[in-house]
């Protein structure tokens with residue numbers, strides 16, 4: 070076992086357990102789907118829940134649902150009248166996502182949209198206190214631009230995979246398109262004086278952005 074795995078296991082043993090339905094969703098994803106690591110999983114899921122509790126959002130937008138794991142984690146922090154909108158482009162996942170969301174009462178607070186986020190975002194009314202960007206890395210800049218005017222002042226944007234497994238610093242010359250687009254996104258955020266920002270080296274990198 071390598072050191073990173075030791076640390077992940079140690080963390081799992083010393084933080085809150087994931088609720089049973091989330092463990093079940095994660096297990097099913099590992100058994101049935103090709104890229105189960107796309108699901109947030111225990112550690113990132115608890116982190117998203119904790120950050121959402123700190124932010125105390127009423128309205129959340131998630132871009133990239135996959136099996137619904139992270140949506141259910143963030144929904145833990147919603148007030149009774151709160152809503153989480155989540156967008157997934159892969160319509161083959163729709164039945165699985167709906168079944169997974171129905172495994173918890175929290176699913177009633179979650180609105181699933183099937184379609185390309187760039188088409189769906191302009192159709193969602195209202196403003197958001199928290200946005201989680203976790204879809205196609207090549208479109209991170211476009212997602213950010215599409216949501217920016219829908220953010221309340223003081224709202225947070227969480228962006229996953231912004232260190233892209235370390236590729237972001239290893240690639241002295243621009244590498245593949247996804248790496249190049251994440252580099253471009255990170256440079257754009259660094260220069261954006263409308264927001265405060267910090268990058269946590271958790272898993273694949275998590276950027277936390279706060280609209281001023």
Ligand SMILES: C[S@@+](CC[C@H](N)C(=O)[O-])C[C@H]1O[C@@H](n2cnc3c(N)ncnc32)[C@H](O)[C@@H]1O
Nearest residue numbers: 107108109133135138139157158185186204205
């Ligand atoms: C990393 S997974 C999301 C994982 C999920 N947020 C979690 O943590 O459990 C990325 C998802 O984004 C979806 N996706 C990719 N491009 C998209 C787009 N343009 N609009 C909506 N969803 C998209 C993919 O089909 C995939 O299911």
